[in-house]
Amino acid sequence: xxxxxxxxxxxxxxxxxxxxxxxxxxxxxxxxxxxxxxxxxxxxxxxxxxxxxxxxxxxxxxxxxxxxxxxxxxxxxxxxxxxxxxxxxxxxxxxxxxxxxxxxxxxxxxxxxxxxxxxxxxxxxxxxxxxxxxxxxxxxxxxxxxxxxxxxxxxxxxxxxxxxxxxxxxxxxxxxxxxxxxxxxxxxxx
Amino acid sequence: xxxxxxxxxxxxxxxxxxxxxxxxxxxxxxxxxxxxxxxxxxxxxxxxxxxxxxxxxxxxxxxxxxxxxxxxxxxxxxxxxxxxxxxxxxxxxxxxxxxxx
Amino acid sequence: xxxxxxxxxxxxxxxxxxxxxxxxxxxxxxxxxxxxxxxxxxxxxxxxxxxxxxxxxxxxxxxxxxxxxxxxxxxxxxxxxxxxxxxxxxxxxxxxxxxxxxxxxxxxxxxxxxxxxxxxxxxxxxxxxxxxxxxxxxxxxxxxxxxxxxxxxxxxxxxxxxxxxxxxxxxxxxxxxxxxxxxxxxxxxxxxxxxxxxxxxxxxxxxxxxxxxxxxxxxxxxxxxxxxxxxxxxxxxxxxxxxxxxxxxxxxxxxxxxxxxxxxxxxxxxxxxxxxxxxxxxxxxxxxxxxxxxxxxxxxxxxxxxxxxxxxxxxxxxxxxxxxxxxxxxxxxxxxxxxxxxxxxxxxxxxxxxxxxxxxxxxxxxxxxxxxxxxxxxxxxxxxxxxxxxxxxxxxxxxxxxxxxxxxxxxxxxxxxxxxxxxxxxxxxxxxxxxxxxxxxxxxxxxxxxxxxxxxxxxxxxxxxxxxxxxxxxxxxxxxxxxxxxxxxxxxxxxxxxxxxxxxxxxxxxxxxxxxxxxxxxxxxxxxxxxxxxxxxxxxxxxxxxxxxxxxxxxxxxxxxxxxxxxxxxxxxxxxxxxxxxxxxxxxxxxxxxxxxxxxxxxxxxxxxxxxxxxxxxxxxxxxxxxxxxxxxxxxxxxx
Numbered sequence: 016x017x018x019x020x021x022x023x024x025x026x027x028x029x030x031x032x033x034x035x036x037x038x039x040x041x042x043x044x045x046x047x048x049x050x051x052x053x054x055x056x057x058x059x060x061x062x063x064x065x066x067x068x069x070x071x072x073x074x075x076x077x078x079x080x081x082x083x084x085x086x087x088x089x090x091x092x093x094x095x096x097x098x099x100x101x102x103x104x105x106x107x108x109x110x111x112x113x114x115x116x117x118x119x120x121x122x123x124x125x126x127x128x129x130x131x132x133x134x135x136x137x138x139x140x141x142x143x144x145x146x147x148x149x150x151x152x153x154x155x156x157x158x159x160x161x162x163x164x165x166x167x168x169x170x171x172x173x174x175x176x177x178x179x180x181x182x183x184x185x186x187x188x189x190x191x192x193x194x195x196x197x198x199x200x201x202x203x204x205x
Numbered sequence: 206x207x208x209x210x211x212x213x214x215x216x217x218x219x220x221x222x223x224x225x226x227x228x229x230x231x232x233x234x235x236x237x238x239x240x241x242x243x244x245x246x247x248x249x250x251x252x253x254x255x256x257x258x259x260x261x262x263x264x265x266x267x268x269x270x271x272x273x274x275x276x277x278x279x280x281x282x283x284x285x286x287x288x289x290x291x292x293x294x295x296x297x298x299x300x301x302x303x304x305x306x
Numbered sequence: 307x308x309x310x311x312x313x314x315x316x317x318x319x320x321x322x323x324x325x326x327x328x329x330x331x332x333x334x335x336x337x338x339x340x341x342x343x344x345x346x347x348x349x350x351x352x353x354x355x356x357x358x359x360x361x362x363x364x365x366x367x368x369x370x371x372x373x374x375x376x377x378x379x380x381x382x383x384x385x386x387x388x389x390x391x392x393x394x395x396x397x398x399x400x401x402x403x404x405x406x407x408x409x410x411x412x413x414x415x416x417x418x419x420x421x422x423x424x425x426x427x428x429x430x431x432x433x434x435x436x437x438x439x440x441x442x443x444x445x446x447x448x449x450x451x452x453x454x455x456x457x458x459x460x461x462x463x464x465x466x467x468x469x470x471x472x473x474x475x476x477x478x479x480x481x482x483x484x485x486x487x488x489x490x491x492x493x494x495x496x497x498x499x500x501x502x503x504x505x506x507x508x509x510x511x512x513x514x515x516x517x518x519x520x521x522x523x524x525x526x527x528x529x530x531x532x533x534x535x536x537x538x539x540x541x542x543x544x545x546x547x548x549x550x551x552x553x554x555x556x557x558x559x560x561x562x563x564x565x566x567x568x569x570x571x572x573x574x575x576x577x578x579x580x581x582x583x584x585x586x587x588x589x590x591x592x593x594x595x596x597x598x599x600x601x602x603x604x605x606x607x608x609x610x611x612x613x614x615x616x617x618x619x620x621x622x623x624x625x626x627x628x629x630x631x632x633x634x635x636x637x638x639x640x641x642x643x644x645x646x647x648x649x650x651x652x653x654x655x656x657x658x659x660x661x662x663x664x665x666x667x668x669x670x671x672x673x674x675x676x677x678x679x680x681x682x683x684x685x686x687x688x689x690x691x692x693x694x695x696x697x698x699x700x701x702x703x704x705x706x707x708x709x710x711x712x713x714x715x716x717x718x719x720x721x722x723x724x725x726x727x728x729x730x731x732x733x734x735x736x737x738x739x740x741x742x743x744x745x746x747x748x749x750x751x752x753x754x755x756x757x758x759x760x761x762x763x764x765x766x767x768x769x770x771x772x773x774x775x776x777x778x779x780x781x782x783x784x785x786x787x788x789x790x791x792x793x794x795x796x797x798x799x800x801x802x803x804x805x806x807x808x809x810x811x812x813x814x815x816x817x818x819x820x821x822x823x824x825x826x827x828x829x830x831x832x833x834x835x836x837x838x839x840x841x842x843x844x845x846x847x848x849x850x851x852x853x854x855x856x857x858x859x860x861x862x863x864x865x866x867x868x869x870x871x872x873x874x875x876x877x878x879x880x881x882x883x884x885x886x887x888x889x890x891x892x893x894x895x896x897x898x899x900x901x902x903x904x905x906x907x908x909x910x911x912x913x914x915x916x917x918x919x920x921x922x923x924x925x926x927x928x929x930x931x932x933x934x935x936x937x938x939x940x941x942x943x944x945x946x
Contacts, residue, residue, distance in 0.1 A: 022208045026216050033220055033243050037227030042235060049239050056246050059213070063257040065265050068272075072249075075272050080242070080279050084235070087283040090290055091235065110914045111225035115218040117921035121928070143265075150262045151269070162273040169277030176284030229911050302904035 021062055029055040042088060050081045067144040213254030220247030234286055234296040238279070245275050307358055307366045311387055314351035314395060315434050317344040318402075322427035328420040337420035338413070341427045342406040348430070349399035352392070359392050360783055367440060374443075381501055386440035389784045393635055394437035394567055397642045400765065401559040402430045407762035408650055409551040411755060412657065422462060422549065429455035433560050437567060441501040442491045445568070449487065449532065452561045453480045459556060460548040472544035479541040483531015490524030493517070507574035515579070522575055522582040525568060533565030533619050536593050540853050542616055546608040550653030553608060558615045558649050559642035566619065569626040570635050573788060576626075583627045584713075590623030591708075591716045591723075596850075598726040602733075603846045605831070606663045607652050610734050614689065615645055617723060621704050624716060630707040631788045636780055637700035644688035644696060644770035650763050651682035655738055658752035659745060665737035666831055667748055672739040674752050677760040679739045681767050686735050688770040690728035690812050699774030702808060703793065709804065710793045724808060725815040732819035740824035 032052035036045045053076040060069035151159055188196070224247055227240025249268045256264025290296050321341030328337040355366065365388035374381040387395070406426065413419050432455055436448025461473030495501055497517050498509045510518060529535070534542035545557050556562070569576060569586065576583050597616035604610045618641045625634035658675060659668060672679040688695035691702060701724065708717035745752060754760075781792070795801040837843055848854065901912060930937060 019208050022212060026212075029216075030219060030223070033223045036239050036243065037223055037230060037236075042233070045236055045239055049242060052243070053246065056250060059216075059250055060253055063213075063253050065253050065257065065268070068249075068253060068265055068268050071269065071272055075276055076242075076246075080276060083279050083283055084238070087286060088235065090287050091296060106911065107226055107229040110229065110911065110918060111222040114225055114914060114918050114921065115222035117918060117925060118221060119214050119218045120925055121921065146262055147265055147269070150266060155266055158270060162270055166273060166277050169280040173280035173284040176281070177287045225914060229907070229914060232907055298906045301906050 018062060021058070025055050025058045025062075028052075029059075042091075046081070046084055046088065049084075050077050053077045053081070065143055067147050210254055210258040214251055217247045217251035217254070220250065223247075232298045234289075234298060237298070238282055238286075241278075242275065245271055307355065307363070307387075308368050310351040310354045310358075311366055311368060311385060311438070314348045314355065314399065315385065315431070315438060317348040317351075318427045318430035318434060320344055322424050322431060325420055325424035325427060329424060331420065333417065333419040335410070338406075338410040338423050341423045342403065342410060345399065345403045345406050345427065345430060348434075349403045352395040352399045355387050356392050356396055359387070359389055360779070365389070365787075378499060379495075381441060381443045383444065384440040384502070385438045385444075386503070387438065389787050390567075390570060390635065391437050393639060393780075393784060395434065397563075397639050398430065398433050398437065398560050400769075401642055401646045402426070402433075402555055404762050404766055405551045405555040405646065405650070408554075408653070408759050409549075411759040411762075412551055412653055413549065414756075416549075418462060422459075425455055425458045425462070426552070426555070429459065429556060429561075433564075436564055440503055442494060442503070442506070443501050445571075446487065446491060449528070449564065450484065452556070452564065453477065453484070453532075456480075456545070456556050456561055459552040460545045462548055462552065466547070469547040472541070472547040476541040476545050479538050480531045483528050483538055486524045486526075486531070487528020490521055490526075490528060493521045493524060497521070503571065507572075510575050510578060518575065518579050519582055522572075522579045525572060525575075526582065526586060529565030529568045530589075531565075532568075533562050533623070534616055535565070535589060535619065535623065536596060537852070539593065539597070539616055540849070540856065543609050543612045543849070546606070546612050550608065550649060550656055553612070554646045554649030554653070557612060558645040562615060562619060563622070563638045563642065566622045566626055566634055566638050569623070570631045570788070573629075573631045577629060577789065580629075583629060585627070587624045587627030587708075587713065587716060590620040590625075590627055591719045592620070593617070594620030594624070594723045595719050595726070596620075598723045598730065600846055600849050601730040602726060603843055605666060605847070607655065607665050607734065607738070608649075608663060610665075610730060611645070611648055611652060614648075614727065614731065615641075617727060618645065618689075620723075621701060621720065624720065625704045625707055628707050628711050628713065628716075629789060630704070630791065630793060632781060632784045632790075633700070633703050633707055633793070635784060635788070636777065637704060639780075640688075640696035640700040640770075640773045643766050643773055644685045647681060647685040647763060647766040647770055648689065650759075650766070651678050651685060654678040654755040654759065655682075657755055659750055662745070662748070662750065665734055666744065666828070668738045668745050669741040669828065670739070670743035671745075671752060673743075675739075675754045677754060681760070681763060682739070683735055684767060685770055686731040689731050690816060691724060691808070692812060693809060694771075694774060696770050696773035699777050702805065703777075705808065706795060706804070707793045709795060721808060721811070725811050728812040728815035729819045732816045733823050736820050736823035737828065740820070741828050742826045744828070 029052050032048045032055060035048040036052065039045050039048065054073060057069040057072035057077075060066070060072055221244060224240050224243035227243060228237065231237045231240055249271055252264040252268045252271070254264075256262060256268075286296055293300065318341070321344035324344070325337045325341050328334055359365070365386060367386045368384065370383040370385065372380070373383045406423070409422065409426065413422050416422065429452060432448050432451025434448070436445055436452060439445045439448060457473045457477040460476055461470045463469045464473075491501065494506055497513055498506045500506055500509075510521075531538045542557060542562065546553055548557075576586075594617045597613045597620065601610045601613035601617065604613065618637070622634045622637050622641070625631070625637060654675065655668065655671065655678060656663065658671065658678075662668070684695070688697040691697035705717060705720050705724070708714075708720055781790075795804060831838055845851065901908075
């Protein structure tokens with residue numbers, strides 16, 4: 016009973032939050048609503064007994080990712096209303112719903128027909144975090160390392176892209192401009 | 206009232222649809238990123254639910270990796286977004302038409 | 307003996323490949339000499355085999371390798387040297403050796419000297435496969451090989467429009483006949499389950515008569531094409547566009563006799579169907595007369611000899627059709643010698659006269675070309691069948707066969723034709739070598755051919771004279787495999803009357819020819835004389851208007867039909883379909899490029915649409931797999 020109430024409550028909240036995210040004209044509202052939706056989703060993880068994922072969800076999404084977005088938004092003018100011309104709304108909604116239904120059908124089909132054999136069954140008596148750790152550092156060690164490398168690469172890429180003087184393009188400039196730019200650089204050094 | 210796997214799947218679908226609406230509707234690139242986050246999260250719920258109901262940890266592991274991917278995507282995507290904004294002064298999709306065929 | 311067999315078979319191939327190496331380089335003597343020597347080797351090997359067979363040796367049968375083996379079909383590359391094929395091998399290698407050496411002189415000034423020898427040796431190789439193969443498939447390979455080489459050699463001077471035309475005509479006519487041949491071979495395989503001669507002929511006896519008749523008819527259609535029998539005869543005269551040695555080798559001595567060889571080889575089959583045999587004999591007699599009549603008035607030296615060949619082929623078919631296979635083969639051999647000699651002599655004359663072919667423009671050449679004169683005269687005597695030359699023994703034998711078998715009409719026709727043969731042969735000799743020196747009017751200075759060319763021709767001359775004396779030896783040898791029927795007129799008086807009568811008739815014809823054409827009054831015809839405007843003469847000189855009829859009633863309607871198909875079917879249906887498909891795709895691309903607006907938002911929408919398409923496919927296929935059993939039941943209920 017408690018589970019049902021929690022599920023419906025959070026389902027409602029998540030849906031509303033995400034809906035606000037995709038419909039509002041205020042970027043700040045969208046960001047806030049998204050962050051809220053992320054936290055509500057972590058509630059589902061807790062309900063489902065995936066405590067570790069719930070924690071991750073809060074830490075990574077609501078913490079790191081949202082913080083990144085917040086920083087990113089500082090570069091842009093966020094106070095202004097987001098103006099968007101839109102074509103046929105029915106197309107947008109129709110396509111989305113059809114796609115979602117199809118995906119559910121595909122996911123649901125094998126479950127309805129046959130029982131999936133658990134490849135990595137939950138171990139009785141161990142906490143969720145421990146279980147996850149056991150599987151992650153045995154069976155999924157290599158993907159885990161790859162994911163780590165990928166994150167490193169992403170970090171480097173983010174720093175390089177955002178930090179370097181990227182508004183200069185040597186290919187788009189003519190020779191005189193290039194010489195000017197070089198002189199300016201030298202001046203700074205001196 | 207028992208909450209079953211199908212409840213979660215329907216919720217996941219609903220969120221996925223919302224995400225798709227956002228993807229198709231948004232013209233502002235930053236808000237488009239938000240919509241993709243919604244897509245990823247909706248799938249995460251489905252994974253976690255399936256993992257729970259079948260007693261298999263693989264689903265949870267996938268959620269873990271999806272979160273990692275989402276994080277790196279945000280890092281790189283935002284970097285690109287900033288570069289674009291510096292050069293063109295806006296992040297509007299309708300202004301990106303260099304791929305006209 | 308196998309070594310000799312392989313030597314005889316493959317040394318022409320080696321020669322051809324050797325000459326082919328020099329194909330693109332300028333004229334080199336060695337490209338002619340080496341193939342000739344290799345052919346000599348082939349000839350020597352054949353001789354060894356002949357002696358071996360003559361001395362009572364077993365026939366040599368080798369299986370070089372498996373060619374096709376699928377299911378019940380088994381066709382090896384097998385070769386057999388028995389009494390029949392060794393005869394043919396001797397004829398082929400001897401004549402081609404002579405022709406090769408002769409050609410070194412004849413083609414001396416030709417740019418395509420190397421190419422010529424490559425083709426010529428390749429021809430000999432194909433011919434050897436044809437005669438030596440122990441199955442119908444190998445025979446067919448050789449058959450097509452000689453056809454190809456014939457095409458190459460007729461069209462040797464390909465810059466001449468007429469030569470390419472003649473080459474194509476010969477090739478196409480042979481294709482028509484080869485279709486019949488192929489059907490015949492299929493029938494053989496279908497009904498006997500094998501293509502090996504020995505197995506086929508062991509089983510033909512138990513087959514249905516009707517099937518055998520069709521088999522015989524279709525195989526004979528193939529023979530008709532290759533041996534230029536009516537109505538597929540027009541190509542042979544036109545094939546004289548090729549170099550003269552080619553005419554001597556291919557279109558007189560070897561390739562055109564392949565048809566006769568086929569009938570002789572298939573003798574157990576034709577023995578069972580005497581009706582087809584009679585048809586072959588009748589057609590042969592008709593062609594003999596028909597071709598001889600065309601030779602009477604022709605004004606092209608080589609064409610006259612070509613018609614004579616045609617006529618003699620008719621004789622051979624008479625003998626083969628009446629079951630006298632060994633006689634046919636004997637005449638084939640004798641004919642090869644004197645006809646090749648005649649052609650080579652004509653080649654000398656042509657050289658001397660700077661490619662002039664009209665005998666009316668020659669005359670009196672015997673003073674400058676003594677050697678050629680003697681050779682051609684003797685060859686003509688042999689052709690006419692005067693005792694004791696080769697033609698007498700072989701040709702008179704055919705007449706006797708006709709008489710003994712009680713086919714008096716055939717006999718009469720052949721007898722009459724013998725007279726015509728003598729007449730046109732000596733008309734030619736008289737016009738070329740006797741009478742006034744008309745060539746002076748055209749400012750030509752004739753000269754005798756190279757000495758070694760005459761020497762090269764001498765073996766043929768010798769054989770043209772003495773070949774007849776081998777009759778009994780040959781009979782004893784070849785009847786080991788062929789039906790041994792001796793043809794003797796029963797009463798001695800009748801025999802002597804017949805022989806002497808024939809001889810007298812022939813001699814009279816010769817005398818008439820000399821009287822008419824060897825005097826000084828012969829003028830170059832200019833189309834005004836009374837004889838030339840005679841209907842008979844016109845019909846004959848236009849070859850019974852048969853080429854004209856072919857052109858008018860076969861070629862032109864076919865061309866019209868092709869044109870209709872081209873414009874109506876090809877352009878409006880086939881091309882239109884192809885263009886239509888291209889047009890649809892093109893227009894589709896033109897329409898859908900609007901999709902590529904460059905707007906990322908639109909693209910995202912398309913992406914979602916595409917995803918939906920793929921997902922629907924996944925669902926549909928998933929359902930189809932899930933319910934495949936039910937779907938099958940429904941489909942089978944619908945009768946699919």
